[in-house]
């Protein structure tokens with residue numbers, strides 16, 4: 311049994327923390343600064359709340375970071391400043407280059423994750439959603455301490471898989487997986503927004519349906535999901551783009567995907583917005599609305 315801290319119990323963090331607690335570990339979280347939604351999730355899975363980070367780092371052997379990707383380095387930095395000594399597992403959707411940044415901040419070796427300042431660093435990537443009962447979610451680990459960490463945590467769900475002993479490979483796998491799953495959602499949102507602007511959305515959907523292509527439903531679902539999580543997906547798309555660029559693979563697609571997701575307000579009902587509303591928002595914030603005189607101008611002036 312280990313003492314574990316989870317930063318922070320979001321949808322995914324609470325699911326993982328609850329599983330660790332159920333496996334017999336003592337799991338804590340930091341109450342201060344978090345929203346009512348996070349407090350509710352932590353209470354639902356019976357986590358032990360502590361007032362601040364200083365208290366948490368003094369009481370746990372393992373820290374698990376599960377937060378929005380754009381906050382991963384900042385969270386690690388606060389943990390180091392707080393004087394933590396132990397094992398730090400970053401399970402965020404971040405680029406291998408960001409993993410190296412986290413290693414530097416923690417004073418750990420950027421290739422293996424071994425400690426030189428008292429913090430052993432393990433890279434992690436979560437593939438699958440917070441519904442752990444579905445049995446499809448994996449926590450993939452890499453780095454020299456990945457094996458012992460997997461043995462220590464020992465939970466069935468999420469399934470814990472050790473990839474190899476190199477820091478960054480678990481995150482690279484997560485980046486590749488999300489590049490397709492979330493990237494394709496962003497592509498569909500862009501397609502429907504563009505089609506709406508030319509008033510050909512219905513005609514497009516009819517052609518998909520005639521060919522048995524289920525893209526219309528997928529796009530509707532992508533719109534609803536983007537309303538809830540787009541604010542967080544934008545950062546993840548930036549991390550994916552950086553991962554592509556770091557190996558010379560063109561990164562423009564996921565930079566555009568980040569722009570699409572960034573158009574959503576946090577926790578909005580995007581079905582009210584619709585694809586035409588999305589297009590108007592994108593056009594207002596982007597530099598891409600160049601117009602098409604043949605279509606935009608009134609018929610008498612064409």
Ligand SMILES: NC(=O)c1ccc[n+]([C@@H]2O[C@H](COP(=O)([O-])OP(=O)(O)OC[C@H]3O[C@@H](n4cnc5c(N)ncnc54)[C@H](OP(=O)(O)O)[C@@H]3O)[C@@H](O)[C@H]2O)c1
Nearest residue numbers: 318319320321322323344345348376377381402403436439
């Ligand atoms: N949800 C999924 O299906 C899923 C699947 C695979 C991987 N993941 C990964 O898990 C991580 C978190 O996802 P999630 O679904 O748990 O997100 P979430 O439900 O949005 O929760 C994020 C948590 O982080 C906290 N937070 C927000 N802004 C922060 C900041 N600037 N600094 C530190 N903490 C902050 C939130 O606290 P407050 O809102 O209370 O302030 C909340 O507790 C991401 O890296 C994501 O890629 C998620």
